[in-house]
Amino acid sequence: MMNRRDALARVALLMGGAVIGADYFLTGCSPASTDKDKAQTKDTAAKGPLKDVLNPEQTAYLTEVSDTILPATKTPGAKAANVGAFMNVMVRDCYTPADQEIFTKGMTQLEEASQKMNGKGFLASTPAQRTALLTALDAEQKNYAKTKTPEQPNHYFRMIKELTLLGFFTSEVGATQVLRYLPVPGKYDGNVPYKKGDRAWATT
Amino acid sequence: MEKNTYDAIVIGSGISGGMAAKELTEKGLKTIMLERGRNVEHIKDYVNANKAPWELPHRGGKTQQMIEDHPVLKRDYTLNESNLNFWVNEKESPYTEVKPFDWFRGYQVGGRSLMWGRQSYRWSDYDFEANAKDGIAVDWPIRYADLAPWYSHAEKFAGISGNRDGLPQLPDGDFMPPMEMNIVEKDVAARIRKNYKDRHMVIGRTANITRPHNNGRVNCQYRNKCWLGCPFGAYFSTQSATLPAAMATGNLTLRPFSIVTKILYDKDTKRAKGVEVLDAETNQTYEYYAKVIFLNASALNSAWVLMNSATDIWDGGLGSSSGELGHNVMDHHFRAGAHGEMPGYEDKYVYGRRANGIYIPRYRNLFGDKRDYIRGFGYQGSAGREGWSREIPEMSIGGEFKDALSEPGNWTMGITGFGETLPYHDNKITLDKTKKDKWGLPVLSMDAAIRDNEQKMRVDMMADAQEMLEKAGLKNVKTYNNGYAMGGGIHEMGTARMGRDPKTSVLNKYNQVWDAPNVYVTDGAAMTSAACQNPSLTYLAMTARAVDHAFGELKKMNL
Numbered sequence: 055m056m057n058r059r060d061a062l063a064r065v066a067l068l069m070g071g072a073v074i075g076a077d078y079f080l081t082g083c084s085p086a087s088t089d090k091d092k093a094q095t096k097d098t099a100a101k102g103p104l105k106d107v108l109n110p111e112q113t114a115y116l117t118e119v120s121d122t123i124l125p126a127t128k129t130p131g132a133k134a135a136n137v138g139a140f141m142n143v144m145v146r147d148c149y150t151p152a153d154q155e156i157f158t159k160g161m162t163q164l165e166e167a168s169q170k171m172n173g174k175g176f177l178a179s180t181p182a183q184r185t186a187l188l189t190a191l192d193a194e195q196k197n198y199a200k201t202k203t204p205e206q207p208n209h210y211f212r213m214i215k216e217l218t219l220l221g222f223f224t225s226e227v228g229a230t231q232v233l234r235y236l237p238v239p240g241k242y243d244g245n246v247p248y249k250k251g252d253r254a255w256a257t258t
Numbered sequence: 259m260e261k262n263t264y265d266a267i268v269i270g271s272g273i274s275g276g277m278a279a280k281e282l283t284e285k286g287l288k289t290i291m292l293e294r295g296r297n298v299e300h301i302k303d304y305v306n307a308n309k310a311p312w313e314l315p316h317r318g319g320k321t322q323q324m325i326e327d328h329p330v331l332k333r334d335y336t337l338n339e340s341n342l343n344f345w346v347n348e349k350e351s352p353y354t355e356v357k358p359f360d361w362f363r364g365y366q367v368g369g370r371s372l373m374w375g376r377q378s379y380r381w382s383d384y385d386f387e388a389n390a391k392d393g394i395a396v397d398w399p400i401r402y403a404d405l406a407p408w409y410s411h412a413e414k415f416a417g418i419s420g421n422r423d424g425l426p427q428l429p430d431g432d433f434m435p436p437m438e439m440n441i442v443e444k445d446v447a448a449r450i451r452k453n454y455k456d457r458h459m460v461i462g463r464t465a466n467i468t469r470p471h472n473n474g475r476v477n478c479q480y481r482n483k484c485w486l487g488c489p490f491g492a493y494f495s496t497q498s499a500t501l502p503a504a505m506a507t508g509n510l511t512l513r514p515f516s517i518v519t520k521i522l523y524d525k526d527t528k529r530a531k532g533v534e535v536l537d538a539e540t541n542q543t544y545e546y547y548a549k550v551i552f553l554n555a556s557a558l559n560s561a562w563v564l565m566n567s568a569t570d571i572w573d574g575g576l577g578s579s580s581g582e583l584g585h586n587v588m589d590h591h592f593r594a595g596a597h598g599e600m601p602g603y604e605d606k607y608v609y610g611r612r613a614n615g616i617y618i619p620r621y622r623n624l625f626g627d628k629r630d631y632i633r634g635f636g637y638q639g640s641a642g643r644e645g646w647s648r649e650i651p652e653m654s655i656g657g658e659f660k661d662a663l664s665e666p667g668n669w670t671m672g673i674t675g676f677g678e679t680l681p682y683h684d685n686k687i688t689l690d691k692t693k694k695d696k697w698g699l700p701v702l703s704m705d706a707a708i709r710d711n712e713q714k715m716r717v718d719m720m721a722d723a724q725e726m727l728e729k730a731g732l733k734n735v736k737t738y739n740n741g742y743a744m745g746g747g748i749h750e751m752g753t754a755r756m757g758r759d760p761k762t763s764v765l766n767k768y769n770q771v772w773d774a775p776n777v778y779v780t781d782g783a784a785m786t787s788a789a790c791q792n793p794s795l796t797y798l799a800m801t802a803r804a805v806d807h808a809f810g811e812l813k814k815m816n817l
Contacts, residue, residue, distance in 0.1 A: 104323075122655065122656070123655045123656070123659075124655075124659070124660040125656060125657050125660065126657075127657040127660060127661050128661075129660075129661075129664065131657075131660065143315055143316065144316065147315075147316060147321040147322065147323070148316060148319060148320070148321050148322060149322070150322060185655070185656055188654075188655050189654045189655055189656075192654040192655055193654065215655070219646065219647070219663070220317060220647075221317075223645075223646040223647075223663070224311040224312055224317045225312050226310065226312045229310070229311060229312065232660070232664045233646065233664055235310070237308075237310065237481070238479050238481060239479065239480040239481065239609060239610035239611060240479050240480065240610070241480060241609070241610055242437060242438055242480045242608070242609065242610035242611075242612045243438070243608065243609040243610060244438045244439055244440030244441055244443070244444070244608050244612070245440060245441040245444075245606060245608075246606070246607050246608060246609045247605060247606070247607070248604070248605050248606055248607035248666070249605065250604075250665070251665070252607070252665065252666075253664050253665065254643070254645055254646065254663075254664060254665055254666040254667075255611075255645070255666075256311070257311060257482075257611065258482070258611060258642065258645060
């Protein structure tokens, strides 16, 4: 939960940068959006409830992708948190039309990259092939981020990875089984022992 | 007419209005508190207070629709999914920006007392004497000694947790036990103390109670969800504290959806006789009458009410005879500071979520220090371990990555300055009669900005933060200046300032409007200078003092 102190003093970023779309972890920079975006947003607002950008097949596909980014280890992975469904909500409600387009096109690009690297689509790939592909795409987006200006388009894999992290670690599975969730601490202790392997708190 | 007559009227139900209502009703005065927005019932209407992160569809963030609907609120962290219901509907209540002005409003019972930052500091004579010493604006008509007993009164009732630090620029109060610094903050505080004679890092003083308090309020449970409304009543708000106290007297009537459009002025008696109310739901107008009126609509809206009142006598409205009504707009400029990483402490962590941080009180231009600007700033901040949202540069994706993110990261610490803005006559708000709100009422036009003095201060806010953090052992310290527009500090002040002379001030030393002594303005509008401490505690103290004065004057038949 944020307040001015937390929001400003300990700069909270996701993956070392501002979150794409409607920024979650305030950095002081407004997300870049064009007048065209604004006009389109207004247009969709006037039409009432938003239509899904992703169909169920795409959502299921993204759940598989997210599960390679954050797989089950000794604790559950992204599939257990149904992260694809969360992505659907976020892309629909929080992304600008321009970012929505990058995201949906990105799924095709991901599939093409899979064909190129592994000779088959993502879903048909082995776990090792999936990991190799997404590792390469993550290197690509990290490289792109090094020189990217706010005006330049976002990278689709950064979007997928961000939404995976956000969706997973704030899900019930992620917060309670992978992190430690404590609704009512009841007290504060600013000096408790920590040993490697102890899980982080889910909320701050 | 008979049933619309009370002993006292309070306009606004936020931090200062709630306090006015409590104090007036406890003195036996039949009081009506008028609130322009809807009612918010304690606990029952804190709809997201007990939700887990996954119960919010966007996990607390903002949607494009929310951004579209809130062109002002979107400018800061304030726009979020979890307490959107506590912020003003901007489409219904627009305003004009001659210069950029961030006006974050809460139009409901409780006002912004529901979402406030709760940091509660006394001001000192360094603040009350500042204008006189610097020869700017006008002198405060009061000194610390005038407010000190009322600070105590307010602290005891509200419940302020804090440490008695013995600092002259930040007088100690009647505190509940302080919250605790964490291990890194304690070490940083010790190193600052070692490196600087006049700089101190203390635990924040906050209106979160650390032991059970009156009206069945439960001590803070360290959830850090304050701004959703606290089901434990652990922080001071109208709902948790002043409203139940006022209601318990049997003397309070609360009327939501009541937009006060003007104060009714009687030119024969030179007193206000009541107020005109526009019912926000029915658009009907009503009149309410009383012997004394407390105007607590928030700094800018209190000025708005005055500007719309008694315009048949004064073109600029009630209190405008000085030429200062709506002028001298102040705030605290912030969003400049530094942050860095603290090496080590890998075997340390925290338990609980402390809704409070550290405070470094002002040290600039005090104790012999002299800068190329006047006044100063304080810092707020905290230390903690990074969570799952951190970047791990050497990792990409996969199980190892997930397991690494499931553990806490490095300790980091950041501090952000809150700087004093000076009262510039030309920083002003006026009525924009060309633009109307949902109810056909003229809106405010904002024409205010920080200037050279504040800009110079911001350089220090960054450089000092960097130096102190580095001396305290932090590495990779980076400064930031994320820009600031007037109003963003959500500490609007000064639009109906107190003073010693009716020719240069709107209010006298008891917060009475010079031109209508039975009207008291005791919110941020009354401030003659801004200091750099969070102002709400001073509003509480000032309000209680003014009510005490009004009660005395009523007994003496002076009002």
